[in-house]
Amino acid sequence: MSNRTIGIIDYGAGNLASVWRALHGLGYRCRISRDRDVLAATDVLLLPGVGAFPAAMQALHHHDMADFVQVNARAGKPVVGICLGMQLLADTSDEIRPTAGLGLIPGTVGELSDPATKWHIGWNSMEVTSDDPAFTSSDGLSFYFNHSFVFHAPAEYVSGVARITQGQDAFPVAVRRNNIVGLQFHPEKSQTPGRQLLGHVIEGVCRA
Numbered sequence: 001m002s003n004r005t006i007g008i009i010d011y012g013a014g015n016l017a018s019v020w021r022a023l024h025g026l027g028y029r030c031r032i033s034r035d036r037d038v039l040a041a042t043d044v045l046l047l048p049g050v051g052a053f054p055a056a057m058q059a060l061h062h063h064d065m066a067d068f069v070q071v072n073a074r075a076g077k078p079v080v081g082i083c084l085g086m087q088l089l090a091d092t093s094d095e096i097r098p099t100a101g102l103g104l105i106p107g108t109v110g111e112l113s114d115p116a117t118k119w120h121i122g123w124n125s126m127e128v129t130s131d132d133p134a135f136t137s138s139d140g141l142s143f144y145f146n147h148s149f150v151f152h153a154p155a156e157y158v159s160g161v162a163r164i165t166q167g168q169d170a171f172p173v174a175v176r177r178n179n180i181v182g183l184q185f186h187p188e189k190s191q192t193p194g195r196q197l198l199g200h201v202i203e204g205v206c207r208a
Contacts, residue, residue: 004206005029007042011063013056014048015188019082022188026199034063044202045072049084053093053109053149056084057101066102073104078205079180086175086182087151095149105177107153113171117164119148126160126173126185134181134197134204135159135174141193143173143185151175151182179208 006028008019016032023030023046031038039045047069049056060066073079081089090101093109101109112120128139138160145162150171160174162184173184181201187194 002027002029004043004202005031005041006044006046006202007039008032008046008048009039009065009069010034011056011059011065013051013059013084015050015083015186016048018186018188019046019048022195022198026195026202028202034065036064036068039068040072043206044078044080045069047079047081047085047088049082049086049088051084053084053087053095053101054097054099056088057099060088060102070102070104073102073180076179076208078202078208079104080201080205081180081182082188083147083184083186086184087149089175089180089182090151090153093149104180105151105153105157105175105182107151107157107172107175109149109151111149112164113150113169120145120162120164122146124162124164124185126162127170128160128174129155130159130176132159132176132204134176134200137200138193138197141197143187143190143194143197145173145185147184151184179205181205
């Protein structure tokens with residue numbers, strides 16, 4: 001059992017149970033909560049998410065979690081965002097309507113660039129684009145995706161990309177800025193490669 005505790009932020013828009021099971025299976029202690037004191041006492045904040053960007057940001061503000069995440073992340077606390085949780089780390093999104101994000105990693109969220117592809121659903125491989133040890137062992141491995149918008153971040157923050165079809169432009173699926181990491185895919189649903197990467201990312205951000 002790891003001595004690290006993961007605070008899974010419950011703001012009403014997350015895939016909480018499967019994330020908890022994956023982390024628990026890796027030996028981490030987990031706290032699912034929207035209580036600031038409970039989350040502040042953890043080692044890592046994990047921001048899950050399914051659904052639309054505007055509704056998720058509204059829920060974060062409603063539960064007084066947006067500024068909590070921002071303040072803690074900027075103070076150096078490790079933060080990991082999964083799927084929509086990764087997109088929420090961006091500056092803005094144009095999904096449904098222009099909406100400000102948490103602004104923790106520079107970039108914007110927009111539709112997939114291929115007009116013939118409205119959704120990216122299923123298994124796809126990740127091309128690692130950095131020498132970050134949290135990601136290098138996952139180069140070429142497949143993970144489970146389910147999204148129609150992508151996080152367009154500057155190259156300096158991109159750790160991994162994916163392509164839906166051969167020859168199509170790659171788009172970011174893993175981003176990192178020091179103690180903050182975002183994963184577009186669902187590591188908790190990606191079997192052994194996903195769980196291993198999740199463990200590497202958590203240990204990596206804790207050493208940042």
